[in-house]
Amino acid sequence: MPRGSAPARRVTIVDVARHAGVSTTAVSKVLRNAYGASPDMRIKVRSAIEELGYRPSAAARGMRGQTYTIGVTLPDFRNPFFADILDGVTAALDGTDYVQMLARCCNDEVAEARVHDAMIDRSMDGLILIAPTGSRKHLERIARAVPTVVVGRHGEATGYDTVADDDFTGAELVVEHLAALGHQRIAHIEHLETNPVRLREMPNAIRSAGYRHAMQAHDLGTFIDIESTSYSREGGYLGARRLLARDPRPTAIFAGADIVAMGVLDALTEAGLSVPGDISLAGYDNTMFAAFAPISLTTVDQAGHHIGSEATRLLLDRIAHRDRPTAQVKLSPALVTRRTTAPIDATV
Amino acid sequence: MPRGSAPARRVTIVDVARHAGVSTTAVSKVLRNAYGASPDMRIKVRSAIEELGYRPSAAARGMRGQTYTIGVTLPDFRNPFFADILDGVTAALDGTDYVQMLARCCNDEVAEARVHDAMIDRSMDGLILIAPTGSRKHLERIARAVPTVVVGRHGEATGYDTVADDDFTGAELVVEHLAALGHQRIAHIEHLETNPVRLREMPNAIRSAGYRHAMQAHDLGTFIDIESTSYSREGGYLGARRLLARDPRPTAIFAGADIVAMGVLDALTEAGLSVPGDISLAGYDNTMFAAFAPISLTTVDQAGHHIGSEATRLLLDRIAHRDRPTAQVKLSPALVTRRTTAPIDATV
DNA sequence: AACATATTGGAAAACGTTACCCACCTCACA
DNA sequence: TGTGAGGTGGGTAACGTTTTCCAATATGTT
Numbered sequence: 156m157p158r159g160s161a162p163a164r165r166v167t168i169v170d171v172a173r174h175a176g177v178s179t180t181a182v183s184k185v186l187r188n189a190y191g192a193s194p195d196m197r198i199k200v201r202s203a204i205e206e207l208g209y210r211p212s213a214a215a216r217g218m219r220g221q222t223y224t225i226g227v228t229l230p231d232f233r234n235p236f237f238a239d240i241l242d243g244v245t246a247a248l249d250g251t252d253y254v255q256m257l258a259r260c261c262n263d264e265v266a267e268a269r270v271h272d273a274m275i276d277r278s279m280d281g282l283i284l285i286a287p288t289g290s291r292k293h294l295e296r297i298a299r300a301v302p303t304v305v306v307g308r309h310g311e312a313t314g315y316d317t318v319a320d321d322d323f324t325g326a327e328l329v330v331e332h333l334a335a336l337g338h339q340r341i342a343h344i345e346h347l348e349t350n351p352v353r354l355r356e357m358p359n360a361i362r363s364a365g366y367r368h369a370m371q372a373h374d375l376g377t378f379i380d381i382e383s384t385s386y387s388r389e390g391g392y393l394g395a396r397r398l399l400a401r402d403p404r405p406t407a408i409f410a411g412a413d414i415v416a417m418g419v420l421d422a423l424t425e426a427g428l429s430v431p432g433d434i435s436l437a438g439y440d441n442t443m444f445a446a447f448a449p450i451s452l453t454t455v456d457q458a459g460h461h462i463g464s465e466a467t468r469l470l471l472d473r474i475a476h477r478d479r480p481t482a483q484v485k486l487s488p489a490l491v492t493r494r495t496t497a498p499i500d501a502t503v
Numbered sequence: 504m505p506r507g508s509a510p511a512r513r514v515t516i517v518d519v520a521r522h523a524g525v526s527t528t529a530v531s532k533v534l535r536n537a538y539g540a541s542p543d544m545r546i547k548v549r550s551a552i553e554e555l556g557y558r559p560s561a562a563a564r565g566m567r568g569q570t571y572t573i574g575v576t577l578p579d580f581r582n583p584f585f586a587d588i589l590d591g592v593t594a595a596l597d598g599t600d601y602v603q604m605l606a607r608c609c610n611d612e613v614a615e616a617r618v619h620d621a622m623i624d625r626s627m628d629g630l631i632l633i634a635p636t637g638s639r640k641h642l643e644r645i646a647r648a649v650p651t652v653v654v655g656r657h658g659e660a661t662g663y664d665t666v667a668d669d670d671f672t673g674a675e676l677v678v679e680h681l682a683a684l685g686h687q688r689i690a691h692i693e694h695l696e697t698n699p700v701r702l703r704e705m706p707n708a709i710r711s712a713g714y715r716h717a718m719q720a721h722d723l724g725t726f727i728d729i730e731s732t733s734y735s736r737e738g739g740y741l742g743a744r745r746l747l748a749r750d751p752r753p754t755a756i757f758a759g760a761d762i763v764a765m766g767v768l769d770a771l772t773e774a775g776l777s778v779p780g781d782i783s784l785a786g787y788d789n790t791m792f793a794a795f796a797p798i799s800l801t802t803v804d805q806a807g808h809h810i811g812s813e814a815t816r817l818l819l820d821r822i823a824h825r826d827r828p829t830a831q832v833k834l835s836p837a838l839v840t841r842r843t844t845a846p847i848d849a850t851v
Numbered sequence: 852a853a854c855a856t857a858t859t860g861g862a863a864a865a866c867g868t869t870a871c872c873c874a875c876c877t878c879a880c881a
Numbered sequence: 882t883g884t885g886a887g888g889t890g891g892g893t894a895a896c897g898t899t900t901t902c903c904a905a906t907a908t909g910t911t
Binding site: 210211212213214215216217218222224232233235237238241245254255256257258259270272273275276277278388417420421422423424425443444447448449450 | 558559560561562563564565566570572580581583585586589593602603604605606607618620621623624625626736765768769770771772773791792795796797798
């Protein structure tokens with residue numbers, strides 16, 4: 156019986172103004188901490204707001220001013236690395252008037268654009284796009300409509316700020332580590348990328364380039380061996396299956412992401428191989444999963460929390476100063492050595 | 504240099520109307536598939552929309568009608584079970600005009616209320632609250648403001664629909680399974696709950712009750728052993744540490760959620776114990792993690808996808824018919840037997 | 852042919868806020 | 882005693898939709 160006492164009209168700014176005996180303009184000023192309201196006025200209005208339980212309508216606000224909403228899009232809810240970034244966003248937003256709203260933007264470019272548009276339609280004050288796959292042009296278009304920060308994408312951009320990890324160095328760290336352990340046949344599983352722009356901008360492509368460069372630098376150029384699948388558990392499983400079919404098979408696998416390493420482990424378990432006994436394995440992202448004790452995956456820490464808070468800081472700054480030049484923040488990754496990598500001697 | 508060609512005024516319904524040579528009313532009717540527009544009119548308007556690249560402003564819509572936005576709140580981005588639910592929501596929303604927006608509502612009741620209010624302020628057309636912790640009264644208040652479906656909470660409600668798994672039966676399935684394997688000292692790690700209402704409504708409490716009931720039913724009442732922590736990896740770790748300190752220690756642990764089982768495995772690894780050699784372990788939720796080959800966790804499948812799509816179906820229905828009586832959907836869980844549980848004989 | 856009923860299209864008034872501008876007051880200073 | 886500046890407060894017009902009418906025309910019914 157949902158009947159229940161009439162839909163109860165929402166308390167509006169007019170009600171507050173009347174109750175406090177002032178104009179709606181005055182109430183609005185207090186709400187926005189805007190100039191032109193005396194301390195007395197502020198107290199009076201605030202107590203009226205309190206008494207009436209008034210809450211501003213974001214829809215109405217959106218028509219003239221801000222909605223105090225930050226939109227965050229991400230490609231996947233299963234990759235735990237993104238949760239770290241979101242924590243950083245939440246932390247940075249804490250204490251401000253802004254609220255974050257999330258949406259997943261699948262992996263397909265059309266669906267992604269639809270989600271971005273949906274956020275613009277909803278008058279978000281700013282957008283944080285995590286690892287978007289859209290074209291540069293598309294991103295510039297979004298950024299023209301609303302302040303935008305792109306996370307996890309390299310390259311200079313004219314319309315938006317970026318925050319990214321130095322994936323090239325991160326990949327080098329992994330190869331160096333494995334090479335120092337005596338490994339030569341170090342294979343890599345990457346996320347397939349063909350678009351030339353994305354080859355220069357997407358983290359997965361940069362990691363792959365870092366891998367190749369480091370292999371060359373360690374005189375292991377002839378051992379370069381890459382499987383192109385996707386950054387997902389299935390991608391890892393598939394890539395590992397193919398690598399295991401090699402003869403001789405690699406002694407170490409560098410998975411482009413922890414989630415990929417998870418799939419690799421699925422395949423290794425299935426094949427009855429032990430880690431690092433039979434084969435060494437490294438991931439990337441240092442997600443919660445990598446720290447999982449029974450696995451204890453060697454990986455690269457991207458400081459997701461820091462990435463998220465930095466992106467938020469940039470976004471709030473840009474909302475306040477839309478004309479400042481764009482900034483590119485690049486963070487340094489760090490290798491986290493755990494138990495899935497071991498010296499080649501220990502490997503059969 | 505973000506300068507860039509003037510902020511570019513958004514295309515509005517007025518532009519579309521002028522371009523098509525009709526009234527804004529007519530355009531609005533076409534947009535909403537409302538009655539009163541001829542097929543000719545629809546074609547004419549739609550092509551004008553296409554040509555101008557018009558997109559309706561949700562803010563403006565929100566002031567009079569719908570925003571075509573569904574708000575989804577969930578307590579945690581790290582529990583992969585929620586990702587399954589979200590997939591179900593996405594699937595059910597596919598092909599409709601609705602877009603989903605997510606927000607995390609932490610675990611604390613005040614923060615949760617703030618998030619719910621934020622969604623109402625943003626004129627969401629409907630809300631799906633996943634495993635909310637708020638009081639019944641709070642939920643009823645939300646539901647009075649906007650069509651609401653509560654996921655994962657038991658008990659009759661007058662203002663909102665609910666979708667929940669039969670957690671009591673699910674817990675029984677686990678105990679039955681372990682008892683059939685010959686286990687007696689079957690311990691349980693639950694999420695601490697003291698509030699009397701939530702003891703009757705929250706899934707964690709129901710699972711705990713199911714565990715106790717099944718233990719009694721199998722004449723294992725004297726072996727009932729519960730650690731109260733939280734549904735998180737840390738909670739699992741802590742609970743397991745305490746259980747391992749028992750003498751004699753349990754031969755099997757029923758973790759209230761897969762994420763808890765993950766923490767249990769952290770503790771077991773640390774203690775140098777093998778699964779199921781030294782101790783059997785079962786989880787709950789059948790998340791992606793449970794299927795992870797190196798672990799292969801026995802668990803209870805909740806069909807998260809189905810839960811999500813069912814909740815969405817109910818919500819869309821309620822948006823269309825706000826007066827229909829509330830519904831409680833209860834889904835049946837299924838045991839998924841994997842490699843972390845074994846006969847007691849095999850256990851030392 | 853007269854009348855009722857659908858169908859089609861539009862004019863105008865909301866919806867709740869903020870931006871813009873103006874009026875008033877007080878105070879300091881010439 | 883003017884005059885200008887800074888501080889306060891408010892009136893009013895947007896903002897872009899949907900909703901609620903109403904009028905005009907087409908269709909069907911006696």
